[in-house]
Structures are given as structure tokens and as C-alpha cells.
Amino acid sequence: MSRFAADLPVDVVRLRHRAAGMRRYGFGYLLHRYARNRLALVGLWVVLGIVAVALFASWVAPASPIKPDFGNLLRSPSAAHPMGTDDLGRDVLSRVIFGARTALLAGVLSVGIAVLAGLPLGLLSGYYGGRLDDLLMRLTDAMLSFPFLVLALALAAVLGAGLDKALLAIGIVFTPRFIRLARAQVLGEREQNYVEAARAMGVGDGRIIWRHILPNSVSPIVVQASLDMAGAITAEATLSFLGLGTQPPTPSWGSMLNIAQAYLGTAPWMAVWPGLAIFITVLALNLLGDGLREALDPRLR
Amino acid sequence: MKRALWIFILIGALAVTSVSAAPQRGGTLRVGLNADPPNMDPHQSTAAVDRQVFQNLYDKLVDINQNLEIVPMLATSWQITDGGRTYTFKLRQGVVFHDGTPFNADAVKFNFERMLDKSFGSPRFNEVSLVTSVTAVDPYTVRITLEKPYSPFLAVLSDRAGMMVSPAAAQKAGKGLAREPVGTGPYKFVEKRPQERIVLERFDQHWDKNGGFVDRIIYRPFTDENARLANLRAGELDVIDQVAPADIPKLRTDPVLRLLERSGLEWQGMWIMVAGPPFNNKLLRQALNATIDRRTLVNVVFGETAVPANGPFPPALFTYDVPANSRIPERNVDLARQRLRDAGMPNGFSFTLKITPGRVAQQVAQVIQSMAADAGIKVNIEIVEFGAILSQGDAHKFEAILLGWSGRPDPDGNIYGDFITDGGLNFSAYSNPRVDTLLDAARILTTRDQRRRAYGDVMNILNDELPYLFLYWPKQYKVLGPKLQGFVHISDGMMRFRNTWLTP
Numbered sequence: 058m059s060r061f062a063a064d065l066p067v068d069v070v071r072l073r074h075r076a077a078g079m080r081r082y083g084f085g086y087l088l089h090r091y092a093r094n095r096l097a098l099v100g101l102w103v104v105l106g107i108v109a110v111a112l113f114a115s116w117v118a119p120a121s122p123i124k125p126d127f128g129n130l131l132r133s134p135s136a137a138h139p140m141g142t143d144d145l146g147r148d149v150l151s152r153v154i155f156g157a158r159t160a161l162l163a164g165v166l167s168v169g170i171a172v173l174a175g176l177p178l179g180l181l182s183g184y185y186g187g188r189l190d191d192l193l194m195r196l197t198d199a200m201l202s203f204p205f206l207v208l209a210l211a212l213a214a215v216l217g218a219g220l221d222k223a224l225l226a227i228g229i230v231f232t233p234r235f236i237r238l239a240r241a242q243v244l245g246e247r248e249q250n251y252v253e254a255a256r257a258m259g260v261g262d263g264r265i266i267w268r269h270i271l272p273n274s275v276s277p278i279v280v281q282a283s284l285d286m287a288g289a290i291t292a293e294a295t296l297s298f299l300g301l302g303t304q305p306p307t308p309s310w311g312s313m314l315n316i317a318q319a320y321l322g323t324a325p326w327m328a329v330w331p332g333l334a335i336f337i338t339v340l341a342l343n344l345l346g347d348g349l350r351e352a353l354d355p356r357l358r
Numbered sequence: 359m360k361r362a363l364w365i366f367i368l369i370g371a372l373a374v375t376s377v378s379a380a381p382q383r384g385g386t387l388r389v390g391l392n393a394d395p396p397n398m399d400p401h402q403s404t405a406a407v408d409r410q411v412f413q414n415l416y417d418k419l420v421d422i423n424q425n426l427e428i429v430p431m432l433a434t435s436w437q438i439t440d441g442g443r444t445y446t447f448k449l450r451q452g453v454v455f456h457d458g459t460p461f462n463a464d465a466v467k468f469n470f471e472r473m474l475d476k477s478f479g480s481p482r483f484n485e486v487s488l489v490t491s492v493t494a495v496d497p498y499t500v501r502i503t504l505e506k507p508y509s510p511f512l513a514v515l516s517d518r519a520g521m522m523v524s525p526a527a528a529q530k531a532g533k534g535l536a537r538e539p540v541g542t543g544p545y546k547f548v549e550k551r552p553q554e555r556i557v558l559e560r561f562d563q564h565w566d567k568n569g570g571f572v573d574r575i576i577y578r579p580f581t582d583e584n585a586r587l588a589n590l591r592a593g594e595l596d597v598i599d600q601v602a603p604a605d606i607p608k609l610r611t612d613p614v615l616r617l618l619e620r621s622g623l624e625w626q627g628m629w630i631m632v633a634g635p636p637f638n639n640k641l642l643r644q645a646l647n648a649t650i651d652r653r654t655l656v657n658v659v660f661g662e663t664a665v666p667a668n669g670p671f672p673p674a675l676f677t678y679d680v681p682a683n684s685r686i687p688e689r690n691v692d693l694a695r696q697r698l699r700d701a702g703m704p705n706g707f708s709f710t711l712k713i714t715p716g717r718v719a720q721q722v723a724q725v726i727q728s729m730a731a732d733a734g735i736k737v738n739i740e741i742v743e744f745g746a747i748l749s750q751g752d753a754h755k756f757e758a759i760l761l762g763w764s765g766r767p768d769p770d771g772n773i774y775g776d777f778i779t780d781g782g783l784n785f786s787a788y789s790n791p792r793v794d795t796l797l798d799a800a801r802i803l804t805t806r807d808q809r810r811r812a813y814g815d816v817m818n819i820l821n822d823e824l825p826y827l828f829l830y831w832p833k834q835y836k837v838l839g840p841k842l843q844g845f846v847h848i849s850d851g852m853m854r855f856r857n858t859w860l861t862p
Contacts, residue, residue: 125728127658145658145724218741300715300741306724316717318584319602 090352097348103341111157118151123306131324141326144316152308153330159309160338163224163293163302164286170228172282175235180266180274182236183243190240197233205230209292213301220293220309223302227292231285238281242274276353283349287342294335310335381844385860386574389853390586390598394553394579398539400521401473401480406764409518410599411556411577413854416541418520419447419466420512424848426674426767428512432461432522432542442507442804449498453565455524456546463494468525470502478533484775484782485519507802509809513768544570544856553579571844571859587837590615596839596860599853603663603718606835614840618847621674622834623765625667625772628711628726628827629751630758633787636707637757643824645697649733650726651689656830659721664830669817670763670772672831674849676806677769682817694733706734709757712742712750719760722829751785759785767850769813770801777820788825 092098110117120138126146134141140149182193200208212226246252247270255265294311296302303309310331317328395408400416403409421431433447453461470492473482488504488511495501504511514520527540539547544566545558556577560570578595580586583602589595591614601609601617609617630637630646637643652666665673669683678684698704711726713719720741727737742750750756763783765772775781778797779789793816800812820826834851844858 123728125658125725127654127725130658144721145728214743218743300720304741305720305739306727312720316720318582319604319717321584322608323604 087352091348094348094351096344097351100341100344100348103337104345107157107338107341108161110154111161114155114158118148118154120148120151122147122151122155122308131320131327133324134326140330141324143313143324143327144320149313149326149330152313153310153334156308156310156313156331156334157338159220159297159303159307160290160293160335162220163227164290164342167224167227167289167293168231168282168285170225171231171235171285172278174228175232176239176278178232179236179239179241180243180271183240184247184262184266184270193236193240197236200230200233201237205288206292206295209296210299210301213296218301218304220297220303220307223293223296224289226296227289230292231289234281234285235278238277239274242277243270246270246273280346280350280353283342284346287339287346290342291335291339381571381857381859382861383571383573383859385572385841385862386576387572387597387842387855387858387860388595389575389577390580390589390595391577392579392583392586392600393581395556395577397536398547398550398556399523399533399536400518401469401478401482401523402533402536403518404481407579410853411558412518412521412541413543413852414545414558414575414856415539415543415547416521416523417453417543418517419515419522420520421854422513422516422767422848422850424846426676426849428516431516431520436512440503442509442802443504445502445504445511446495447500447502449500450565451498453542454563455522455527455542456540456561457524457527459524459526459540461522461542462497463500464497465522465525466500467492467494468528469522472523472528473519482519485514485517507804509801509804510766510768510770513766513771516767545575548574566856569856571857572855575855590837590839593839596842597845597853598837599851601835601837603660606661606663609837616838616840618836618838618845620834620847620849621665621672622832622851623672623674623767623772623849624762624832624834625670625672625765625828625830626664626722626760626762626832627667627829628758628760629756629785630825630827631754631756631786632823632825633754634757636709639701640823641697641701642703642707643827645694645701645733646730646735647687647824647827648690648694648697649730649735650827650829651729652686652829654689655722655725655729658725659718660830660832662833663835664832667828667831668821669828670776671769671813672765675767675769675772677810677813680810680814680817682814682821689729691733694735698733698735706736708736708738710738710740711758711760712740712747712756713760714744714747715741723760754785754787756785761785765850769809770797773797773813773816774801777816777825786825788823790819790823793819 124147126142129142129146131144132138132142138148138150140153143149143152178193182190209226209230212229213223216222216226252265252269255269293302293309294314297309297311298315300315303312305312313331314328320327391407391410393407395411396405397403397408398411400412417432419431419433420428423429432450432453434450435448437446439446449463449466455461470486470489472478473480473486474489488506488508489502490505491503493501522542523535524540528535531538544561544564546561548557548559550556558575560573564570580589583600586598587601587605590598606617609615630643632638656664656666666686668686669680671677671680671683698706711723713723723739727739730737747759747761751759751761763772763776774797775783777784777788777793779794796812796816800809803809803812834849836847836853838845841860842858843861846854
């Protein structure tokens with residue numbers, strides 16, 4: 058087991074006894090612990106703000122994000138267009154706002170795919186071991202040995218262009234991490250006394266995994282998911298930047314940057330705002346993830 | 359006093375011209391290309407960018423000048439007899455290949471046989487397939503007989519099909535010639551490192567003793583147009599091919615770099631698949647066409663770097679003034695709605711427009727999308743990788759594709775394969791017997807007036823049936839650094855460095 062420990066993005070061992078902590082102190086206490094970290098709090102508020110903007114984009118955005126205005130090409134920021142207009146005369150602010158939708162969709166859906174696929178596989182692999190475990194571990198070894206962006210690019214190229222396909226590709230690439238993480242959790246919990254006790258009482262495997270091991274393994278998964286969301290947003294931006302993600306005219310921060318490249322000298326605002334949006338969102342999600350990790354980690358108490 | 363001033367100006371002018379008029383020997387010419395040329399054998403090459411390197415590695419039987427007229431190169435003169443079916447070339451004497459093999463009528467014969475060899479599978483086959491025999495009349499006279507008259511033949515020989523490779527080297531290397539090319543050009547091959555550089559070196563035995571001033575030529579690929587221009591600005595390159603439209607206005611007034619502009623040979627627009635829904639209905643093609651404002655499209659995406667188009671003949675070609683080619687239709691949304699009603703689709707329809715990755719295609723597609731939306735036509739844009747889009751086009755598996763053609767100096771090369779029934783480039787699956795007859799006739803007709811009339815008739819049909827929406831003709835650009843002198847810019851965009859030189 059130890060040879061895999063280095064691969065795990067979250068320190069599993071340190072988080073193992075978190076479940077006990079949560080039960081002992083409750084959700085209120087965790088929130089209190091989270092709030093002690095000022096930066097994490099800032100991260101949480103920023104993420105909530107971005108979620109709100111994305112949800113209410115149609116009300117917040119001053120103009121249509123996709124309708125060109127050929128009389129207003131490449132206008133610098135002004136009262137009418139606070140972030141300027143792009144190569145087709147569209148309001149950059151509105152595109153950045155609607156781009157938040159694409160970004161959050163990318164974060165939630167692709168990490169969702171990875172968790173939904175990775176968690177059960179990891180639980181089964183860890184609990185039963187044997188051939189299934191060997192097979193899955195070699196498979197994840199193989200997938201983890203590729204730089205994740207290279208693998209995502211290759212998958213997206215095979216699946217074809219489109220936001221849905223890009224999110225699927227990112228989800229698939231993130232899956233091994235969750236398999237590994239869930240498996241490591243199970244290996245730790247499987248030999249615990251409460252599991253032995255349940256087994257001695259004749260509780261079935263399914264129930265042991267679902268009711269006993271899963272709740273005790275969930276916190277590192279939550280932390281990993283929040284951090285990977287930032288990674289997924291960057292990955293979507295990258296794929297869209299390369300033309301493999303969001304299809305025009307749907308705004309994505311990545312594809313906005315792609316087009317903005319050609320106008321760096323003449324219309325820098327086209328690049329600055331989507332770039333800043335990616336930066337702030339990814340930073341906030343990382344702060345949020347770090348905050349969660351600290352709040353859930355019993356060693357840091 | 360006044361006279362003194364004039365003399366002063368005259369002396370100044372003389373001084374300026376003499377600086378640029380006296381070619382200097384030596385130096386390394388560094389060229390920025392837009393892609394890495396994959397293949398160095400003109401009889402195997404399919405990538406357009408290969409041709410840039412070929413210009414200096416190989417000589418052609420004939421070349422074209424700035425007016426797109428055919429001029430001598432390896433052939434010093436020629437006669438066309440037998441009603442356009444026999445071409446007799448007098449060859450230049452004293453020419454040798456880079457490997458020492460002499461160039462003569464037998465070498466020409468060998469080259470044609472190589473292109474016509476079915477087992478070799480040359481992409482040039484279709485360009486020379488009308489050749490029935492090549493005879494060495496004497497060591498420096500070669501007679502080529504065609505199955506039927508083919509007026510674009512000389513223009514075809516001014517490109518890859520006319521490039522002569524060394525018979526000795528080709529026999530030895532076979533397809534391997536793509537890695538160790540041997541021609542008669544002013545520069546010989548030194549090395550090629552994929553995605554990094556191609557190096558050529560002056561060939562001292564080249565027949566043009568008044569050329570080959572530069573010692574070495576280094577080609578470097580830069581797929582990113584910003585990086586290409588930045589390298590030129592930094593003095594790392596002496597000339598670059600292709601430049602982003604957004605950079606043109608600044609380059610015009612640049613104190614150091616020189617921007618060269620010419621009408622190109624290229625056309626761009628939208629293939630429409632006419633053999634399946636929704637566009638097997640001509641009315642829907644006409645409706646879509648009527649929504650497009652070509653002038654606005656060009657203004658928005660290209661500024662002054664392209665011209666609105668309505669046909670395959672850009673201003674550099676002699677067929678440009680065919681009315682149906684050069685008259686740009688006005689946008690007419692009412693007409694579009696009328697056509698939709700006629701087709702029984704008053705609320706419009708939707709189709710998928712496939713485009714290649716890249717900024718320009720995205721911009722053009724989105725402009726069309728917004729224009730078509732005004733008549734209720736919904737355009738779904740799908741980005742498809744270049745190789746995939748070509749094969750889907752070949753297989754007619756699409757509704758519309760945004761893709762053009764790099765262009766050829768003879769109008770035949772800009773229209774024949776694209777619209778003849780089952781033509782190699784006919785993505786639309788378009789077939790019209792009348793168009794076939796006219797296109798074949800234009801290959802036999804010899805005077806420009808006759809050919810212009812034939813193409814005029816073709817364009818009248820194409821602009822009614824619309825298997826392709828011609829949208830714009832891009833202009834041709836080169837950007838030169840301060841050192842490169844004597845460069846002649848030709849509409850085909852090919853960079854010929856035989857008579858260029860570098861100032862120290």
C-alpha cells in the first residue's frame with residue numbers, strides 16, 4: 058500500500074479518523090473550524106458569488122453573449138461595455154458572465170463523472186482485493202502515468218469536439234484519482250474493529266460498504282473533489298482554447314482566450330477579463346479545498 | 359541654387375538605388391513558415407507548405423512571372439502543335455542535378471514516367487494523366503503528347519508536376535527521396551529536422567550564374583502567427599509567410615519591416631452537400647446565400663486583407679471579370695424568407711456547419727450564423743480537426759463545411775476538380791452535365807476569350823444552383839525583415855530565393 062501513498066493528492070492517513078471527529082463535534086463545529094481560516098472563507102464567498110452569477114447570468118449580463126454587433130468591433134472598455142467588446146462586437150462582460158456557466162458546468166459535471174465512476178470502483182477494489190483489484194490498479198497506474206492534460210487532449214480528440222465530450226474526457230481522466238483514494242480509504246477501514254464487529258454480526262458486504270465504510274471514507278473524497286473542480290475548470294479552458302471544448306458561439310473563458318491571442322496587441326481587454334475570471338475561480342476553489350482539508354483533518358486540530 | 363538642390367536629390371536617389379541594386383553574396387536566409395513541410399519529394403507531396411521549399415530545391419520546366427505568364431525555366435522554349443495535343447520543349451543545356459546527374463530529355467521522360475507509374479501512386483497523377491507519351495527527340499528536345507488538348511498544361515508544369523528530380527537518386531531512393539531530395543534548383547538539401555528546421559545550401563553548379571547569392575537557407579515552422587511575427591521582429595527571421603489580418607494595419611507603417619501585398623489565387627467559402635437533406639433543396643441553398651452580407655463579413659473578419667467573392671477566380675486570374683464571378687450579391691433577407699416559404703419552410707431550418715480549428719474559421723462561421731439567424735436559419739457550428747474534415751468532405755458526410763482552395767495560376771485549377779461530376783475536390787457531390795461539358799470545353803479552348811466565355815456560362819449555373827457559397831478571396835502577404843533584398847512577390851505566394859540577397 059505504501060508504494061501508492063505518494064500518488065495520492067490528499068494525505069489519506071491523516072484524514073482517516075475524521076469520521077470520529079465529525080461525529081464528536083458535529084457540523085457546526087466543522088463550520089466553525091472552517092471559518093477560522095480567513096482565506097478559506099474568502100474562497101467560499103467568491104465561489105458562492107460565481108455560482109450566483111452563473112445561475113442568474115441571464116439577469117446579470119447587460120447584453121447578449123452571442124449576438125454579434127458589427128458596428129461595435131473591438132471597442133475598448135467604456136460605460137456601455139465595461140469590459141469592452143470582442144472581435145465580433147459582443148459585450149465581453151456578458152460573455153465572461155455566461156462563461157461562468159460553462160466553467161462551473163465543467164467543474165461540477167466532469168468531477169461528478171469522476172466521483173460517480175471512481176468511488177464505487179475504488180470501494181469494490183479495496184474491499185474485495187484480488188483479481189479485480191489487480192486489474193483496476195494496473196489500469197489506474199497506466200492512466201496516471203500520462204500527464205493528465207495529454208490524456209485529456211487525446212481522449213477529447215478521439216471523442217470529437219464539443220463541451221459534452223470534453224467534460225466526459227476530463228471526467229475519465231480524473232477517475233483514477235478517485236479510484237485510488239476510495240480504495241486507500243477502504244483498505245484503512247476494512248480492518249477496523251467496527252467493520253470486524255459488523256461482519257461478525259453477519260452484516261452483508263454491500264451493507265458494510267454502503268453504511269459503514271463509505272461514510273467514514275467520504276471526507277478526503279470531498280476535499281479531492283473540490284480541488285479537482287479547479288483542475289477541471291482549467292482543463293475545460295485548455296481544451297476550449299485548443300478548439301476541442303465549447304463550440305462557438307457559446308462563451309467559454311478558454312475559447313475567449315484563444316480568439317483573444319490574435320488581438321493581444323490591439324485589444325488586450327479581450328484576453329485580460331476571461332484570464333482574470335479563470336484565475337479568480339481557480340484560486341477560490343483551491344482556497345475552498347484547502348479550507349475543507351484543514352477543517353476535516355484531525356491532525357490540524 | 360535650385361539646380362544644386364536637384365543635383366543633390368538626384369545623387370541621393372542614385373545612392374539609395376545603388377544600395378539595393380547591387381546583389382551581395384553570402385549570409386544565411388532564415389524563413390518562417392506556417393507549418394512544418396512533411397515531404398520533400400514533389401511527386402509525393404500533398405501539403406501546400408512543401409511547395410515553399412521546393413521553389414529553391416527544384417527547378418520546373420517552366421515558371422510563372424508576376425503577371426502569371428508562363429516563362430522559361432528548365433525549358434528555354436516550346437511549341438504547341440497538333441491542335442494543342444503536342445508540346446515540344448527545348449531544354450536548357452549544361453544543367454546538372456545536385457548529385458551530378460546531367461539533366462536532359464531522358465531525365466524529363468523519367469520524371470513523367472515516375473508520376474504516371476500507378477504503382478508509385480503519385481498525387482501528381484491526375485495533373486499529368488492526359489500525357490500519352492514522352493519522347494526524347496534529341497538530348498535537349500523532348501516531345502510530350504496528350505490524349506486531348508489541355509490548355510492548362512503549361513500552368514500545371516509551373517508547379518510540382520513540372521519539378522524535375524534526379525533520375526539516379528530517385529531510382530536509388532524510391533519513396534525515400536522524400537527524405538533526401540535531389541533536384542537541379544539553386545539550393546541543395548542539407549538536413550531536415552521534423553518540427554524544427556530544414557536547411558538548404560547554395561548549389562555552385564546551378565545554371566543561373568547570376569543567382570544563388572545567399573549561402574544557406576533555413577526554414578523554420580511556426581504554427582502560431584504571433585510567434586512567427588515576433589521572431590521576425592526580433593531579427594531571428596528574414597521573411598515570413600502569412601500574417602494575421604489584425605497585424606496588417608500596423609505593419610503597413612512599420613519603420614523596419616516591409617509588408618508585401620498582392621491579390622492571391624485562393625478562394626474561400628462554404629461547401630454545401632447537395633445530395634442529402636436539408637440542402638438537396640436548391641431553394642434552401644438560395645435562402646442561405648441571400649442572408650449573407652459578404653461585404654460586412656469581410657469587413658468584420660478581414661478588414662482590408664481580403665475581398666468579397668462570388669466565384670473561384672480572384673482578381674489575379676484572367677477570368678476574374680466574368681460577371682457572375684466578380685459581381686458580389688447584396689444581402690436580401692426578404693428574398694431569403696421568400697425562398698424559405700417557396701420551400702415550404704417559412705419558419706426556417708437548421709443545419710450543421712463544420713469548420714476547421716482556428717480563429718478565422720470560427721469568426722466567419724459565427725458571422726454567418728448571426729446573419730442566417732435573421733431569416734430563421736439556425737446554424738450549429740462544429741469544430742472538426744483538419745484531416746477529419748477532409749475525409750468527411752471526401753465521403754460527402756456533412757451538411758456544410760467551411761473550407762476553400764489555395765488556388766492555381768490557371769483558372770482550370772481553381773474550378774475543374776471542384777465542380778466536375780465526381781471530381782477529386784467535389785465535396786458537394788454536385789453533378790450537372792452542362793457544367794461538365796463546359797469545364798471540359800474550357801480545357802480544350804485555347805484563347806482567353808473563348809475560355810472566359812465558357813467559365814462565364816459555368817458561373818451562371820453555379821451561382822443559381824449554389825453547390826458552394828464563395829465568400830471571400832484572401833490577399834497574399836509576405837513580411838520582409840530589413841536585410842532581404844530583391845524579393846519578387848508573385849500571387850501564388852511561393853517564395854523564390856534564386857535572385858534574392860541579404861544586406862549585411
